[in-house]
Amino acid sequence: MLDGIFAFILLDTANMRDFIGRDTYGVGPLFKLITDDGFLAVCSEGKGFLEIKTSMSTPAKITPFPPGHFEVFDLKLTGKVQSLQMDRFHCCTEELKHASFNNLEGLGTGFELETVKSNIRILFEDAVKKRLMAHRRIGCLLSGGLDSSLVAATLVKLAKEEQLQYCIQMFSIGAEDSPDAVAARKVAAHIKSEHHEVNFTPEEAIRVLEDVIFHLESYDITTVCASVEMYLISKYIREKTDSVVLFSGEGLDELTQGYFHKDGVEKHLLRESFKDLNLIPDEILWRKEAFSDGMTSQKKPWYISLQEHIESEVNDSQLENASKLFPFNPPTTKVGFFIIRQIFEKYYPGRSEWTPHYWMPRWIKATDPSARTLSIYKPDKDQ
Template sequence: MCGIWALFGSDECLSVQCTSAMKIAHRGPDAFRFENVNGFTNCCFGFHRLAIVDQLYGMQPLRIKKFPFLWLCYNGEIYNHHTLKKKFEFDYQTKVDGEILLHLYDRFGIQKMASLLDGVFAFILLDTANRKVFLGRDTYGVRPLFKLLTDDGFLAVCSEAKGLIDITHAMATPANIVPFLPGYFEAFDLKKNGKVQSIQMEQFHCCTQEPAHAIYDTMERLPTRFDEETVKSNIRSLFENAVRKRLMAHRRIGCLLSGGLDSSLVAATLVKLAKEEKLQYPIQTFSIGSEDSPDIIAARKVAAHIGSEHHEVNFTAEEGIQAVEEVIFHLETYDITTIRASVGMYLVSKYIREKTDSVVIFSGEGSDELTQGYIYFHKAPTPKAAAEDSVRLMKELYLFDVLRADRTTAAHGLELRVPFLDHRFTAYYLSLPEEMRIPKHGVEKHLLRESFKGLNLMPDEILWRRKEAFSDGMMSVKKSWYTCLQEHLESMVCVTMATVLPIIQWLINDQFSSNERSSSSSERH
């Protein structure tokens, strides 16, 4: 997890513009670099680094001797970089996973480069030899990317919108700051004056398709039958593979644990694989809630079962309310459900940063959308309708749950990893017959639960624990976080109205009196 920022064709002083890059410093607390592009004095890169892989040579923009004309700024992790390096016999200069982008681009071009990446990423790639700029973002938008493009070809790019809002540029009409679409790349011509022109916007991967990089996966090909036992075995194999590949890190790994099915599956599998890979430290798990909250109690049972080093963060409504303004700043959204669900994740991430040495944090985002985990799926009119809505939710993840998970962890310099959004795992699950994926016997995510039944990964009561909103599960059953927040907002409205109403009444009375005086004056004349 890092922060990337770039300008192409700026008319303003770059030393002034670059102050905007400092607004995303929280994304990379380990180091910062600001660099102009040779031959283009009005183009530059800014980079905030969180060192996860190759702590010595990981600064960006990344440039290597073999390709002096390529400049790369990227945020993310490429899990199959070793596999691709070996397959195509690339000669590496660093140990950085992102170096694979330079070799793939030089060998195959931008479209194939993007399609072969197994990971989460947002990138800005500059080719000065061919005067091209490329932007790209992973399938589900796990890593954020925003752009601002003016009518005259000035392009500004940043990991978060806050790094673009104060960018100055003379323009006839104001330019919008927009999120870059997940699963796409965009190509620009770079003119001699540093300005750009968009020439291609193309999708390189869709969640319903098996990714192109699957043919180079180290995991064996799966049986293609759709009988229940084969499907459950495939789900287990793909999920375990998704967790294993995400162990790639030089920093300590931890896991958020709410005590629900999704985070418990991630934590249990993570602890199991960490032992197999002989990691030199125990996996830390983290839960947040009030002392008697359902989540705290359930997470405690899971942690005891899997043997993690467990941390509990006490949550109070007062502390949550105080954090709301900071949360909104980092989220860059006023979506009320996202904000409410983000407060707990923001506070537990703050605890992790301040009290522990875990930096790479696993989480269970994406499962509800993929496996039809929301309660309303019980009311889907047909399996086909449920399947279609599942795909819709997957495509919109970058606007809601993925946004929440990235921003609340990045706010405290942590790196998020989400195995449920693994390309091969999601593509396989969405390819299953629609009837297999719907809730059954009154239980949502029935197929996922059945796939892990009898393995003793977690207590059975957790495996079959019903869906509970994160914002409700962290508080006492007597009073939810939703209710606490609602009461606080109502009190604020009451106080505001008590202050404002007399003023409004005074204005009305004064206007009425003024009208009376005007009428009286008119009558006298």
């Protein structure tokens, strides 16, 4: 799904039914809380439930709603509910249910490669076009990778067609010599946009680590490391510019396993895509490093600074006891996992199931998800 609703709650008052659903790929978070005596609460963030008081002797369970599912409740006159049905409304090998209601010209059906590629182009342009708002200044996060570059180029093209009366602003973040920063400059110059570069130090990144984990509600190292930069650039945009609507290429690599396309690993890519998100075509662009790597310096990447910080905070004996402290998804290294997990537990004790697993390449022996630590990684000059 390139475009659509992240979550929905429908109330059928005629039949006293309540419907809850979450988007196909899990892009938008959704949590539910249901007490043992039948009261239901729904929120896009788990932290929204933490102060809720109930008559239960033990805290009510807060659970993430599974993506691509819906749940039907019988709504009682007392305001209490009873779950009647929990079911999946979409499988990644099936065509999206809403496709038959889409009136975009040229959309095809089926999974033939040319049809899929044509549909992606049509839906992609439509998703960008419908978010053009002449009365709200628009900006775009530009990493220099294929995804954000496509969004940026399409945005500038459509903005000209719609005759927006201002230049689209592009924003990138990273060290001056980072691969992403260099690529973003080239893209911004090519599409003739107003470009802003945000620089940060490892010390600044470490200072906001706790805030980022609090807002993310996750202790996954990949998610946290990438989100630190997103947090810093978002903060800059809010404080220093007048852009209020932001476009981004985030999510496509995660949808298509685009970071790691390499001979001999296709079966792993396919398995990961089936398990996490969506069926992918055979032709994938391989981006060898994620946003959190690409925007850091080749001389001293962000993950090295994080390692050094953690070495000063965590000793070997603490790590040896990690599985006792955290039996669910126990941290296995000092490299981000342990201290990040401690921060998470500070704000969300007993909520470790909110992160079902650590993202980690399963087709290669790895203890750190940073692409620059993997044996297949080569600097740009060697590619």
